[in-house]
Amino acid sequence: MIYTGNVKRHKPNSPLRPIISRITIPSYGFAKQLCNIIIPFIPKKYSLKSSDSFIDISHSKQPQGILAPLDMESLFSHVPILPTIEIILNNVYRHLELHPPKIPEEMMKHLLLAYTNKAPFRSPSGQLYLQVEGVAMGSPLGCTFAEFYMRNLEKSYKTPS
Template sequence: MASLDVEFLFSHVPILPRIEIILNNVYRHPKLPPPTITENIIKNLLFACTTEAPFRSLTGQVYLQVEGVAMGSSLGCGFVDFFMCKLENTVLRDPDVKPFINCSYVEDIFIAIRSEPHLRDLKKAMETASVIHSSNELNIHNKIPFLDVLIHFQDNTYKTIVFRKKTDTRRCMNAASRCPQRYKLSAIQEYPRRAHRNCSSWEFFHIEVSRVKQILINNSFSYFIVDKETRVFITCTITQHEQNNTSSAHNLL
């Protein structure tokens, strides 16, 4: 297992190639019809929104970002997604380069490869086909963090649990803070929701829930309310799971 992290993806990739990729997918898609607005109008709008958007520096000077997309721009994620999809579709056509597993989230990519030379070949192919550069990380003892998930390959199975960096301070919204009660309840509810989403088994889920209960209690939440909200989430999740299984069984019949 390994991961690739594309560096400066928003700011370093030229605008015009990205716009051409978008136009080709929108107006020359093999299955979807083009929009009613003309291609030239869309091209001019995309160009204006990316190269003619001013911003002010801390010193008061006004600049135009002539290359790349500004961080926080509403167009940023769309531009990056089109670019990365085009790049991956081009590079991964080569069976000698294509990894066994390729999962990407914007500029972060999780891959399963044969060896370190395979990783180097993949990285070189992606950099040769574009202007990007990336850093990489290999698994240690069959474990590797990817975003907020720790992936463990064991017994020919991928197991996952919530990942926390060593710099994590175990702090969250404090129950004594002056904010609406619904925000505090949301802070509690998100922890078991994330545990259920990221953990591959109920065993890992309960390990993570025990950990976050202590975090919440350390941040002044009462054990009663934490336990109550956790139980409500588990009950609702199990009920929903049983309803889905029942519905699937009826569909089969």
């Protein structure tokens, strides 16, 4: 059997990270629709739109605040699902400027939980597995959950006076 993947050069013995497409799984389309609904509510305060923005800030003669990169090992699979769903719901249903979606909050909570917790996927050999921790790599909700979680973490950090 031939496996496709990316080599993890930063890890001992350079293991292979398998690439498993989730596009063929029926829940993929629904998860993508949920993303389209909640993405506009991701806090923008601590984000940059492009690498050009980063370059502009780093070359600024009067920088404001502290510029520090955050990195989290195995982020997608370590995003805590239940706390992140609460972060998302808080941003979506209590946003100061945007109107919440027409989906009731309790239903949104159930949908986010259904498409992240124990999400099924097939290995390259066809074996069915369940994602039991964090959000599955390749899920449309993976990056979105990671962004909400990290933005909340950044917001909670207080700069020294």
